[in-house]
Amino acid sequence: MGLGWVLRDENGGFLAAKNVLLAGTYLVKEAEALCVREALSWLKVTGLGRVDVEMDSQLVCNAIHSVSFGSAFGYLVDDVKDLVSEIEDVKFYFVKRSANRAAHCVSREAFSETGCGEWLDSPPSFLVNILHSDIMN
Numbered sequence: 001m002g003l004g005w006v007l008r009d010e011n012g013g014f015l016a017a018k019n020v021l022l023a024g025t026y027l028v029k030e031a032e033a034l035c036v037r038e039a040l041s042w043l044k045v046t047g048l049g050r051v052d053v054e055m056d057s058q059l060v061c062n063a064i065h066s067v068s069f070g071s072a073f074g075y076l077v078d079d080v081k082d083l084v085s086e087i088e089d090v091k092f093y094f095v096k097r098s099a100n101r102a103a104h105c106v107s108r109e110a111f112s113e114t115g116c117g118e119w120l121d122s123p124p125s126f127l128v129n130i131l132h133s134d135i136m137n
Contacts, residue, residue, distance in 0.1 A: 001021070001022045001023075001024065001025075001026060001031055001034075002019060002020070002021055002022075002107040002108060002109070002110030002111055003019060003020045003021075003022060003031070003034060003035040003038055003039075003107055003110070004017070004018065004019035004020075004035070004103050004104070004105070004106030004107030004108070004109065004110060005017065005018060005019075005035065005038075005039040005042075005103050005106065005107075006102045006103050006106055006127070006131075007043075007048075007051075011135075012131075012134060012135045013135075014121075014122070014123040014127075014131055015120075015121070016046075016118070016119060016120045016121070017102075017106050017118070017119045017123065017124065017127065018039075018042055018106070018117070018118040018119070019106045019107055019109055019110040019116050019117060020038055020110065020116055021110040021111070021115070021116050022034070027073070028057070029057065029059050029060060029063075029073055030072065030073055030076060032055065032057040032059075032060045033060050033063070033073060033076040033077055033080060034076060035107070036053065036055060036060065036064075036080050037076060037079050037080050037083065039053070040053075040080060040083040040084065040087065040090070041083060043087060044083060044086055044087050048087075049087050049088030049089055049090070050088055050089040051087070051089070051090055051091075052091050052092075052093060053090060053091065053092045053093065054093050054094075054095040054099065054100060055092065055093070055094065055095065055100070056094070056095055056096060056097040056099070056100040057094075058094045060077070061092050061093070061094040062094075063077045064077055064080055064081065064084075064092050065092065068081075099134075101130050101133075101134065102127060102130050102131060102134060105126065105127055105130050106127060109124070109126055112126075114126075
């Protein structure tokens with residue numbers, strides 16, 4: 001399973017991106033929660049805060065805003081909530097999948113020849129057109 005995320009500034013400009021390839025089979029909601037957890041873990045290491053997390057899984061977004069519940073998915077959401085408590089000012093928003101194309105592109109790239117990576121300051125070539133298109137819309 002490929003996970004990916006993109007960090008942008010308040011104007012939509014590229015700051016960083018990362019993707020990870022994980023072994024295993026997961027339900028979609030679990031994969032989405034895992035991705036948020038991994039992205040927040042990475043963000044915590046960078047020392048950055050004051051971020052808006054946009055995701056195209058309304059189920060995961062709602063779960064993060066709700067009370068805890070006992071299940072594999074619930075425990076993943078609890079991990080996300082624990083990480084949020086360690087990072088300054090994190091907010092979660094649901095967005096349409098079309099608004100999340102860059103993150104999906106980065107996650108798919110985990111399966112390509114170039115594989116997994118982390119890009120800081122300059123976007124990878126496979127992402128440039130999508131980022132440009134997003135800013136223009």
